[in-house]
């Protein structure tokens with residue numbers, strides 16, 4: 159029967175989110191795809207698409223390889239101004255299906271972006287709708303991560319993952 | 321304007337930076353370009369399938385409502401109550417037979433006719449509208465509507481030109497290439513607020529020269545290169561343009577040796593990201609169309625999108641993307657379109673270069689408003705070209721712009 163996660167699993171899950179924020183904000187960015195399973199689905203989608211059932215995501219990666227390709231493009235091909243990001247992740251609520259080991263998890267997020275010649279600004283605010291599993295090496299990893307942002311109007315460009 | 325802008329003697333090959341930041345010029349642009357005699361993009365018919373469906377959008381800075389009335393006809397009117405100017409529709413989209421102002425509850429039907437005015441005859445013989453008040457005189461100002469193959473355009477003009485004449489032969493041909501009459505399916509939206517003047521967006525899409533240099537991702541994977549078979553086509557006025565190109569091979573050549581940061585060793589870990597298939601009868605793999613005053617029609621491989629430009633003051637604009645496919649797409653094609661959308665959106669691997677560079681352009685222009693930019697690549701002409709090493713389409717745009725703006 160699907161049940162809320164216990165305190166131990168809640169703690170482990172929150173560490174996964176903390177690590178997620180850390181690799182995106184402080185690096186190494188190469189470690190970001192390692193937080194996902196080989197076969198995975200990562201999407202960033204405005205809330206109006208999600209609420210209307212429209213499939214378009216502004217970032218869509220269907221495997222760890224596509225996540226790695228995104229990282230490489232951010233580093234080597236996308237022309238962008240230097241910037242810092244800071245992820246705030248809270249309100250992690252999750253359930254576990256003991257039969258399959260699948261954890262369904264949601265969390266709120268806020269990403270602040272700092273460009274060097276401007277005041278910090280809110281780049282994206284929304285929620286994560288995630289599916290987390292325990293991989294063969296015993297680590298929790300994202301099998302699916304859907305970032306639904308309420309801030310439908312993106313300030314210029316999203317370069318780094320949300 | 322502090323002083324009247326004198327256009328440089330070089331003509332269309334020079335751009336005074338003041339046109340990107342001056343508030344008086346911007347006001348004139350709203351009046352003459354966005355609310356002028358042309359046709360502005362407002363919606364896809366697929367977004368308004370049922371009677372009563374409505375959508376709110378903007379032409380220039382003016383909020384407008386597009387609705388399908390009970391007879392099935394598409395209508396457009398200004399989104400503000402005729403009484404005190406209150407914004408009527410607060411939702412972006414929906415279905416409603418009546419639009420009721422929240423302030424004094426004046427109500428309008430889907431044709432913009434004023435139907436109800438509370439207390440029109442007063443309360444207990446007190447108050448009420450004067451004898452000569454007529455609801456007919458307080459309808460919502462309406463727009464002209466034209467639909468072509470599922471795409472909805474609106475005009476503020478009482479007597480706008482026929483749409484086909486407005487677009488011209490070449491632009492109509494390529495418009496109909498994507499909008500060929502098949503039913504469209506909306507895949508989703510993406511919006512961004514770009515801190516630059518709206519014309520910089522048009523210039524960017526009318527400029528194939530930059531694409532083969534700035535867009536390392538496109539060049540690396542052979543999606544757009546300076547040595548590919550390509551063409552630039554304008555309409556008779558120069559206001560609309562087409563960039564047409566054909567995909568080549570991803571390898572080093574003369575056309576890539578000037579690119580400082582080409583990534584020849586970049587191979588995709590998951591090549592499903594780029595798995596383009598031919599879907600149009602001609603050989604073009606990229607057609608980027610700019611339609612005055614507010615629309616970009618994009619076909620890059622299998623991503624089909626409309627980008628609507630909504631200016632927000634002289635130094636910013638909103639870019640509203642509508643991604644679509646055809647109702648007869650199979651699941652594999654829909655997935656392909658969704659994957660390729662990674663290149664082109666508010667987080668695009670390619671379009672991200674453009675929104676970033678537009679911001680940098682505005683930053684540089686703002687600090688140097690009395691300077692003039694150079695538009696000499698490919699010569700000084702404003703006509704069609706059969707290569708992409710040219711800024712002719714930008715010069716053509718400014719030829720028309722100067723006529724409309726009397727600058």
Ligand SMILES: [Fe+2]
Pocket residue numbers: 524530531535674
């Ligand atoms: Fe570009």
